[in-house]
Amino acid sequence: MKPSIYITRKLPDVCIAELKETFNVKMWESEEIAVPQDVLFSEVEKADALLTVVSDPVTDELLSVGRNLKVVANMAVGYDNIDVEAATRRGIYVCNTPDVLTETTADLTFALLLATARRVVEADQFTKEGKWQSWSPFLLAGHDVHHKTIGICGMGKIGEAVARRAKGFGMEILYHNRTRKPEAEKEIGAKYCSFDSLIGQSDFVVSMAPLTNETRHMFNAEVFQKMKSTAIFINTSRGAVADEGALYEALEQKEIAGAGLDVFEVEPITADHPLLKLQNVTALPHIGSSSIDTRMGMIHICVENIKRILSGERPKTLVNT
């Protein structure tokens, strides 16, 4: 019998055509709506491979029903939605999609930084709503980006790609990371500093840190209080690295000047969430890696990893060892 693959979100036929030649492929037929948990559980029971997206919780309980499951290929570089320890214990490979999305996610991070600083979204709404009466000296005046200080928390590949963009804007680049990055220091001129020193000095505090037990709520009330009152917080990594209640208070009380958020503690964030009521917040629906080319590339890597593992080969991008 052919091995079975379950895909948790509708993907273009062209991307999975080659899988269909060799395997039984079943797919949840909606792009927008997540597969219900009961459907996922019953599909995992029969599956040899699972292709997941970042919003699918792959828990120990789910893995326990996958008696034939050999691989979970997650369409993301981050894998905090997966219990990797449980997968490893059960002998299940976990794969992700690094590298292909680095530059695209850095582009979006910088776009969000610029949009938040220069109030681009507000200005667009203002113009379209017919509110523009005349040129005026401080109409929608924002914050400069060029020659300001950016502090990048989490200097992985995406962090470095953001730093390269910042260099082009003549910015002073600070970073904080578990390990020093001598090449980024030499090539981009990024300066390593402690977390406290970074948050105190930066005009733009950018979170690029993965979500782990150590990074959960690393941006809390105390941290927002230590930021400049003109600082802008940008988060394109994972929502839960920031305590959203504390972030709301800091923005409301004008302890910081603004926030650009592509990720939230609970996704999708609901329209009545207090953060979305604030004018100094620019909010996006987790689209960091969302260019057509990059999303196609991410699917391709997932497909390749599944094919390799089901054929007894080593995957391209393995999370657990």
Ligand code: DGY
């Ligand atoms: C990732 O790759 O981790 C993104 O957040 C999903 O687009």
